[in-house]
Amino acid sequence: MSTTLTSQTRSLDELVSQFSVHRSTSPLPVEERVALTASPKFGTVFTDHMTRMTWTVDEGWHNRRVEPYGPLHMDPAAAVLHYGQEIFEGLKAYRHADGSVWSFRPEQNALRYALSARRLALPELPVDDFLGSVAALVRTDVDWVPSGEEASLYLRPFMIASEVFLGVRPTHEAEHLVIASPVGPYFDKGVHPVNIWISRDYARAGRGGTGEAKCGGNYAASLLPQQEAGKRGFDQVCFLDGGQTPALEELGGMNVFFVHDDGTVVTPALSGSILRGVTRSSIIQLLTDRGLTVREEHLTLDALRDGLEKGRIVEAFACGTAAVVTPIGRLADNDFDVTINNGESGTLTMDIRRELTDIQYGRRPDPHGWMTRLA
Numbered sequence: 001m002s003t004t005l006t007s008q009t010r011s012l013d014e015l016v017s018q019f020s021v022h023r024s025t026s027p028l029p030v031e032e033r034v035a036l037t038a039s040p041k042f043g044t045v046f047t048d049h050m051t052r053m054t055w056t057v058d059e060g061w062h063n064r065r066v067e068p069y070g071p072l073h074m075d076p077a078a079a080v081l082h083y084g085q086e087i088f089e090g091l092k093a094y095r096h097a098d099g100s101v102w103s104f105r106p107e108q109n110a111l112r113y114a115l116s117a118r119r120l121a122l123p124e125l126p127v128d129d130f131l132g133s134v135a136a137l138v139r140t141d142v143d144w145v146p147s148g149e150e151a152s153l154y155l156r157p158f159m160i161a162s163e164v165f166l167g168v169r170p171t172h173e174a175e176h177l178v179i180a181s182p183v184g185p186y187f188d189k190g191v192h193p194v195n196i197w198i199s200r201d202y203a204r205a206g207r208g209g210t211g212e213a214k215c216g217g218n219y220a221a222s223l224l225p226q227q228e229a230g231k232r233g234f235d236q237v238c239f240l241d242g243g244q245t246p247a248l249e250e251l252g253g254m255n256v257f258f259v260h261d262d263g264t265v266v267t268p269a270l271s272g273s274i275l276r277g278v279t280r281s282s283i284i285q286l287l288t289d290r291g292l293t294v295r296e297e298h299l300t301l302d303a304l305r306d307g308l309e310k311g312r313i314v315e316a317f318a319c320g321t322a323a324v325v326t327p328i329g330r331l332a333d334n335d336f337d338v339t340i341n342n343g344e345s346g347t348l349t350m351d352i353r354r355e356l357t358d359i360q361y362g363r364r365p366d367p368h369g370w371m372t373r374l375a
């Protein structure tokens, strides 16, 4: 069995010291950085550096470095460009009031990255290297971590099959990179409920597929359904499992929860084709800490519709690192269209959102030891 799926074994300082830092000779002037990071649109502004590691069959992972951010020099026959052998992660660095910089459960992202790699037949990156590569970049570009309300530095580790080869088999060469993007609050006009279209025509994943891996291909499969739902006036799509009795899975990039009038909370069980959200598992813990019952279950569309139409489902929300928690105000498919909580943000939904962000921004104690100091 693989030996990489262990947790962090060495201190963060030691892990970061494995990376050689080649500083940019033309970092963005401070005034320009401040202007760019004032209210950036999600994923449009990037820091001065990126982390990079190379893997080959013969040498394993090597050449740990931080280098100036810039275009990748790639051969047009690189495997990733043809067969989509790619995975990614998403996590954030948060600045606390005392100026220190932290991340939220980064070891969970590291473990998931290794699982995604295994499913895509890419080399697993050891947890230590995942954490080291993230921390090395955050420390190099620490001035880029914003300090505004709900602002953060969004971190995007990703791995690509870089071998120049058009044959179909797992790559013999790969690159792991981390880039960073300062982001403001996900909702510029404050948190507001979204409308969800439940897709009966398309699936993003299926039994035995790659739904549990965080890979670009899953996102590519979700774009057309998303576009069609947009034309109908909906913000997001919720996907079903594609089974005989359709059951709910998740949105294109977020997990879903339903709050019932008896106080129980239901979320689709991890079926093998649902992404194991770090936000999802943290919310299950926080709800349980409050004494609420959380049921992870096979949630059929029929049961959902029944709960909605009889008014037993009183709140619904989606969750993920980028938007944290997003209230759902309306759910519809070809046969039904139901407004939840009069289309307004639910109380428990907003409470849990606040509790989670308070922990992430150091405004409240961290009872589960979820935060890791990066700088």
Ligand SMILES: *Cc1c(COP(=O)(O)O)cnc(C)c1O
Residues within 6 Å of the ligand: 090, 214, 250, 251, 252, 253, 254, 255, 275, 276, 277, 278, 279, 280, 319, 320, 321, 322
């Ligand atoms: C990343 C992602 C999520 C959310 O995961 P978090 O760890 O909470 O950010 C949910 N669903 C899909 C499909 C994802 O790719």
